[in-house]
Amino acid sequence: MNEISKPVHSIGVAKPLIDGPEKVSGKAMYSADFIPDDCLVGRIFRSPVSHAEIINVDISKAAALPGVVAVITGDDCDETYGILPIARFEYPLARDRVRYRGEPVACVAAVDVESAAAAIDLIEFTYKELPAYYTSEDAMADGAIDLHEHRPGNIERDVEYELGDVDAGMEDADLVMEQNYNCAEVCQVQSEPHAAIAEYDPERGTMTVHASTQVPYYVHLMLAKTLKMDKSRIHMIKPKIGGGFGCRTECLNVELICALAARAAEGTVRLVASREETFITHRGRQETDVWMKIGLKKDGTIAAVDFKAVMRGGGYSGYGIVTILYAGSLIYGMYDFEACRYRGLRVLTNTPPPGAMRGHGTVDVRYAFESLLDEMAVELGLDPFTVRRKNLLVAPTFTFNDLMINSYALGECMDWVEEKSGWKERKGKMGPLRGLGLGCSHYPSGASKPVNWTGEPHATVHLKLDWDGSITILTGAPEIGQGSDTVMTQCVAEVLGLDMSRLRILSSDSKLTPKDNGSYSSRVTYMVGNASIDAATKLKTILVEAAAKKLDAKPEDIECLGETYRAASQDEGLSWDEVVYAALEGEGTITVKGNFDTIPESWGTKKYRGGAIGGSMAYAYAAEVVEVSIDPDTAQITVEKVWAAQDVGRALNPLSVEGQIQGSVWMGMGQAISEETLYHEGLPISASMLDYRVPTIIESPPIETGIIESIDPHGPFGAKEAGETALAAFIPALTNAIADAIGVRPLDLPVTPDRLLALMEKKAVETKDAAE
Amino acid sequence: MPNPDNKNLLRCTVNGKEHEQSIPDNLLLVDYLREYLGLTGTKIGCDGGECGCCTVLLDGAPRHACLTLAAVCDDARVETIESLDTRGRLSAIQRGFHEKLGAQCGFCTPGMVMAAEALLRGNPAPSEDQIRRGMAANICRCTGYVKIIEAVQYAAAEIGADQEAAQ
Numbered sequence: 061m062n063e064i065s066k067p068v069h070s071i072g073v074a075k076p077l078i079d080g081p082e083k084v085s086g087k088a089m090y091s092a093d094f095i096p097d098d099c100l101v102g103r104i105f106r107s108p109v110s111h112a113e114i115i116n117v118d119i120s121k122a123a124a125l126p127g128v129v130a131v132i133t134g135d136d137c138d139e140t141y142g143i144l145p146i147a148r149f150e151y152p153l154a155r156d157r158v159r160y161r162g163e164p165v166a167c168v169a170a171v172d173v174e175s176a177a178a179a180i181d182l183i184e185f186t187y188k189e190l191p192a193y194y195t196s197e198d199a200m201a202d203g204a205i206d207l208h209e210h211r212p213g214n215i216e217r218d219v220e221y222e223l224g225d226v227d228a229g230m231e232d233a234d235l236v237m238e239q240n241y242n243c244a245e246v247c248q249v250q251s252e253p254h255a256a257i258a259e260y261d262p263e264r265g266t267m268t269v270h271a272s273t274q275v276p277y278y279v280h281l282m283l284a285k286t287l288k289m290d291k292s293r294i295h296m297i298k299p300k301i302g303g304g305f306g307c308r309t310e311c312l313n314v315e316l317i318c319a320l321a322a323r324a325a326e327g328t329v330r331l332v333a334s335r336e337e338t339f340i341t342h343r344g345r346q347e348t349d350v351w352m353k354i355g356l357k358k359d360g361t362i363a364a365v366d367f368k369a370v371m372r373g374g375g376y377s378g379y380g381i382v383t384i385l386y387a388g389s390l391i392y393g394m395y396d397f398e399a400c401r402y403r404g405l406r407v408l409t410n411t412p413p414p415g416a417m418r419g420h421g422t423v424d425v426r427y428a429f430e431s432l433l434d435e436m437a438v439e440l441g442l443d444p445f446t447v448r449r450k451n452l453l454v455a456p457t458f459t460f461n462d463l464m465i466n467s468y469a470l471g472e473c474m475d476w477v478e479e480k481s482g483w484k485e486r487k488g489k490m491g492p493l494r495g496l497g498l499g500c501s502h503y504p505s506g507a508s509k510p511v512n513w514t515g516e517p518h519a520t521v522h523l524k525l526d527w528d529g530s531i532t533i534l535t536g537a538p539e540i541g542q543g544s545d546t547v548m549t550q551c552v553a554e555v556l557g558l559d560m561s562r563l564r565i566l567s568s569d570s571k572l573t574p575k576d577n578g579s580y581s582s583r584v585t586y587m588v589g590n591a592s593i594d595a596a597t598k599l600k601t602i603l604v605e606a607a608a609k610k611l612d613a614k615p616e617d618i619e620c621l622g623e624t625y626r627a628a629s630q631d632e633g634l635s636w637d638e639v640v641y642a643a644l645e646g647e648g649t650i651t652v653k654g655n656f657d658t659i660p661e662s663w664g665t666k667k668y669r670g671g672a673i674g675g676s677m678a679y680a681y682a683a684e685v686v687e688v689s690i691d692p693d694t695a696q697i698t699v700e701k702v703w704a705a706q707d708v709g710r711a712l713n714p715l716s717v718e719g720q721i722q723g724s725v726w727m728g729m730g731q732a733i734s735e736e737t738l739y740h741e742g743l744p745i746s747a748s749m750l751d752y753r754v755p756t757i758i759e760s761p762p763i764e765t766g767i768i769e770s771i772d773p774h775g776p777f778g779a780k781e782a783g784e785t786a787l788a789a790f791i792p793a794l795t796n797a798i799a800d801a802i803g804v805r806p807l808d809l810p811v812t813p814d815r816l817l818a819l820m821e822k823k824a825v826e827t828k829d830a831a832e
Numbered sequence: 833m834p835n836p837d838n839k840n841l842l843r844c845t846v847n848g849k850e851h852e853q854s855i856p857d858n859l860l861l862v863d864y865l866r867e868y869l870g871l872t873g874t875k876i877g878c879d880g881g882e883c884g885c886c887t888v889l890l891d892g893a894p895r896h897a898c899l900t901l902a903a904v905c906d907d908a909r910v911e912t913i914e915s916l917d918t919r920g921r922l923s924a925i926q927r928g929f930h931e932k933l934g935a936q937c938g939f940c941t942p943g944m945v946m947a948a949e950a951l952l953r954g955n956p957a958p959s960e961d962q963i964r965r966g967m968a969a970n971i972c973r974c975t976g977y978v979k980i981i982e983a984v985q986y987a988a989a990e991i992g993a994d995q996e997a998a999q
Contacts, residue, residue, distance in 0.1 A: 085913065
């Protein structure tokens with residue numbers, strides 16, 4: 061007699077990552093860990109100047125050096141690459157011009173590091189320097205020469221919209237205030253520097269690439285384009301990835317150069333970027349100047365918003381056009397208001413190109429908005445919670461720019477942080493130099509319109525059920541440390557009622573797994589999670605039908621109890637092996653496919669150009685309270701504690717969700733208090749982890765996390781995004797807390813002690829003058 | 833350019849196994865471990881002494897393998913992340929990092945775990961402040977350190993319970 065099993069639940073259960081044992085024991089293999097005996101070492105020769113016409117790249121001496129197998133330059137590839145089909149202007153190795161200091165010019169493949177380094181020194185680069193622009197202002201100034209001929213005035217994109225009557229709204233408001241904010245450029249500084257290993261098989265004319273990327277499919281496309289190879293001859297594999305945060309959410313030059321060098325050398329090339337090179341490859345968050353103007357009614361109701369963002373976009377487009385559009389569209393979706401005017405300028409400059417860092421497009425603008433809102437609340441004598449509660453949305457709804465909001469628990473997030481932080485009891489009673497601040501933020505769960513529109517579903521997942529009774533999940537979705545392999549396994553296990561140990565997952569191998577767009581814009585849990593549920597539901601249907609046939613019952617009468625399938629009237633039923641055999645009999649190994657597509661209502665607005673950017677099936681919300689203390693002599697900021705609540709729809713894996721929220725909050729803290737990329741005439745002077753100040757464990761605060769579940773109607777089991785939302789809220793929560801503590805409101809980021817001290821001294825002088 | 837002919841004979845014990853090998857005198861310990869011995873668990877996350885990903889134990893003390901010449905490890909005892917599990921069973925610290933999500937992307941984890949190993953060997957019951965100071969040379973970009981502290985506390989409790997049971 062079979063033992064009757066019970067369905068096992070995996071969703072909503074705190075699950076350690078399924079690849080955790082490999083990670084904690086050193087067995088997990090990252091790109092740079094593949095070191096075949098015969099592989100060549102790749103080294104990049106980089107531009108020593110910020111802006112120049114290339115006259116000649118003489119590689120003859122380098123190529124003649126013993127041990128050097130190949131040297132490639134821009135002459136070896138005349139195909140551009142880039143993430144956006146409308147803005148692919150970058151070559152893997154510069155041709156004609158270099159546009160930022162450190163741009164790749166040539167690459168050497170040699171038998172060892174010493175030979176490669178010696179060959180780099182023998183490359184003779186002759187060029188004619190051009191005027192270089194390191195700020196948006198200089199690049200836009202009259203008489204500035206164009207970095208790219210097709211971008212006159214160095215404007216990558218000028219976007220604007222006006223929805224509703226902004227001037228009337230401002231007129232109607234009881235208080236109108238405006239401020240300028242400068243947010244410094246920041247960088248992901250993910251733990252793993254970029255790395256690629258490319259194996260060219262000259263016999264077959266095929267290429268295999270392992271690379272540290274969040275988007276193996278986009279890399280695959282760009283490899284085919286730049287190598288001019290048929291896509292089918294390229295095998296793209298993503299091994300373990302040491303963090304992303306958007307630094308490799310588009311194909312980088314590292315992978316392309318590595319593959320070009322491998323083909324030239326007719327062998328295997330390993331290209332591991334140094335930390336400095338990883339900083340230069342950049343794709344972090346651009347420097348942004350935000351001008352923000354808000355009109356409020358006396359009770360706190362938002363009457364109108366008017367704002368402008370100017371972004372320093374670096375030498376090439378990258379995601380830039382999307383970034384400047386996100387900054388405009390995602391002012392909506394947090395609060396209930398209509399009238400808004402936006403102007404955004406994405407500027408080309410002679411600095412490394414930024415990209416789509418965590419919270420892409422939203423962070424700097426959200427900081428400005430939440431900071432000014434707080435300042436105005438003080439002016440109106442309103443509590444920061446009151447002013448925000450006055451403007452909450454009510455789901456389901458569409459915002460004035462047509463963002464589809466189906467679940468919205470920002471109010472509950474605020475309730476949680478208000479209570480846990482003891483806001484009511486403690487605010488204003490904490491003594492001098494200590495304060496509390498509130499900030500809120502939101503983020504989409506994947507872009508509803510994909511970057512490359514091919515007509516295929518947004519996500520596809522395969523499940524393989526074999527005679528051994530095991531199920532293999534095949535997904536292109538890149539596990540980058542965020543835990544996507546674990547959450548997909550949870551989704552499939554939950555639908556089938558199976559223990560997760562019966563499942564294995566294989567992700568991101570182009571020859572085995574279905575294509576997936578990649579890990580960016582928080583799309584994976586939402587979209588691939590839904591596709592996983594779809595696939596598991598289809599597999600369950602097959603098993604139920606097989607059990608029905610075997611048990612001579614109707615499918616609708618079959619009860620699935622995880623590893624037991626039985627007809628309702630029967631006691632014993634079929635064991636797992638029996639139902640699997642019944643399903644595979646005459647069929648052989650089964651592969652089922654699950655898909656997910658976004659619904660057209662979520663595709664954003666047609667009211668202005670670029671209105672599709674920002675459209676998502678669901679938005680997550682966060683509220684944070686930060687407690688700070690300030691040293692009166694040094695202006696050193698200590699973040700004493702953070703309370704962070706996020707509406708994640710449903711926490712599929714509460715352990716992972718907590719980890720994501722804590723990591724986001726903390727990354728926001730870095731941007732707020734210490735992180736900043738610096739250049740001296742284009743020379744990166746903070747391109748190390750000593751000069752670029754990532755917070756250490758010493759200054760990192762306790763973060764108490766509140767998980768709020770609004771159960772999104774379209775999300776997988778009700779889930780929404782969990783990994784990006786909470787970053788932005790920290791920054792205004794911190795500056796608002798500083799204002800509460802010492803009556804000085806920082807506007808420019810990061811709020812380093814020297815910046816804050818200057819503000820404190822200025823205030824002291826003003827207070828003294830006023831007293832006299 | 834370093835002279836690859838300048839070679840030394842290195843005799844050392846790595847993870848309990850004796851090795852004797854002729855090595856260039858400018859070879860870094862991290863490259864010796866990764867490229868000569870294939871012990872790729874020890875990671876390289878920066879250009880020298882900044883991130884702590886390459887932390888190993890040298891005669892029991894935590895060291896940046898990227899700032900240590902292999903040649904100075906003559907007669908020394910080196911321990912890496914690969915030495916901590918017992919025939920595939922995770923150690924208490926490894927289990928702590930796994931169960932408490934002290935590892936997300938996992939790239940800093942080998943260095944973090946080795947730093948925790950050194951800390952707990954010297955101080956089996958550290959305060960939170962002592963954990964922070966013991967791990968201060970290691971940078972993690974995923975966790976905000978909250979769960980790393982919890983992982984070390986979990987491990988300390990496990991080790992404490994094991995020792996009590998043994999007595």
